Amino acid sequence: GESVGLHLPTLSVQEGDNSIINCAYSNSASDYFIWYKQESGKGPQFIIDIRSNMDKRQGQRVTVLLNKTVKHLSLQIAATQPGDSAVYFCAEIFYNQGGKLIFGQGTELSVKP
Amino acid sequence: DSGVTQTPKHLITATGQRVTLRCSPRSGDLSVYWYQQSLDQGLQFLIHYYNGEERAKGNILERFSAQQFPDLHSELNLSSLELGDSALYFCASSVGGTSGYTFGSGTRLTVV
Numbered sequence: 460g461e462s463v464g465l466h467l468p469t470l471s472v473q474e475g476d477n478s479i480i481n482c483a484y485s486n487s488a489s490d491y492f493i494w495y496k497q498e499s500g501k502g503p504q505f506i507i508d509i510r511s512n513m514d515k516r517q518g519q520r521v522t523v524l525l526n527k528t529v530k531h532l533s534l535q536i537a538a539t540q541p542g543d544s545a546v547y548f549c550a551e552i553f554y555n556q557g558g559k560l561i562f563g564q565g566t567e568l569s570v571k572p
Numbered sequence: 573d574s575g576v577t578q579t580p581k582h583l584i585t586a587t588g589q590r591v592t593l594r595c596s597p598r599s600g601d602l603s604v605y606w607y608q609q610s611l612d613q614g615l616q617f618l619i620h621y622y623n624g625e626e627r628a629k630g631n632i633l634e635r636f637s638a639q640q641f642p643d644l645h646s647e648l649n650l651s652s653l654e655l656g657d658s659a660l661y662f663c664a665s666s667v668g669g670t671s672g673y674t675f676g677s678g679t680r681l682t683v684v
Contacts (some may be wrong), residue, residue, distance in 0.1 A: 495674070502574065502675030503615070509616050548615065557628035558666070558674060559605065562615040 470570045478536040480566045482549035487530060491552040493560070494523060494534045499543045506534070506547075536568075544570045576598070576665050576676035584682045590651040593679045597644055597665030603627075603648040605666075605673070608636055610659040621646055653683045 472478045476564050484492070495503035507515045509523045509532075516523050522535040532549050544567040553559050575598035585591055597604050597668060606618040613657035617630035632638075635653075640646040664675045 495675075502576075502664075502677050502678075504574075504675070505673065532607075550615075555598045557622065558603065559617050559620050559628045559630065560664070561617060564614045 469492045469566070469567045471571060472539050474539060474541060474570050474572050476539055478534075478539045478570075480534045480536075480547050480549075480568065481536075482528065482532040482563050484530050484549070484551055484563075485549060486553075487527070488566050489551045489553075490502060492523070492525060492532050494521075494532075494550065495548045495550060495562075496545045497548065497565070504536075536558070539568075539570050541570045541572055544568055546568060553555060574674050576663060576674050576677060578661075578663055578676035578679050580679060581677070582676070582680050582682075583649075584684060585653060587653055587655060587683055589653050590649065591653065591681065593648040593650070593661050593663075593681070595646045595648070595665075595667035595676060596644070597670075598674055601665035601667050601674070602644065603666045604640055604644070605664045606632075606648050607662045607664065608659050609662060609678070615662070618648070632641075650681070655683050657681065658683045 473477040494506040496506050497503045507518045507523050507524050520537045524533045546567045548562045549564045550560045550562045579594045581650040598683045602623045605620045608616045618632040619638045621629040624640050635651050638648045660678045662678045666673045
């Protein structure tokens, strides 16, 4: 079935530390995964994406890793800052269903100064 | 500003009433997606329109309907409202069905 879920609902880190947010998915046929950041009162904001034929993709301070063998996705944030505090969602695109995005439940990241 | 405009930002209405939420996609985007976000359900996909045509439906109630107009703006109609319909409603737009999804800032609906 269609299911994208997150391992941990909350994550608290010290400013300057690295953060790792995990996500498990169940549909091995998906083509694309996206990480979104949602701050309070705002809509989800695109962070980084990765195609299913890739294992790793890096952005500015963020890295996404995809392990298709165990259907696991992770978002690594380097040198976490207070502005990174938000809820992070992984999402999966179903191209065979009009490109709809299925979201996981979300992990709330809290950065302590 | 993401380029996706949703109105109104806040809406308070009584049970049994009907409301219309509006979404204007980013310039050039043909796809509009509607999502419902409640505390206990996360972000739930409702419906997708592409260039005026319905493309996919998610867990959208029969009391809810949507359409996309020739100018590509979309409206989500919610009728016979119940307390449980209180949520944030987001729309997102993209050129097609790719990673270029951009979300609006949402409409917070409160049913009392």
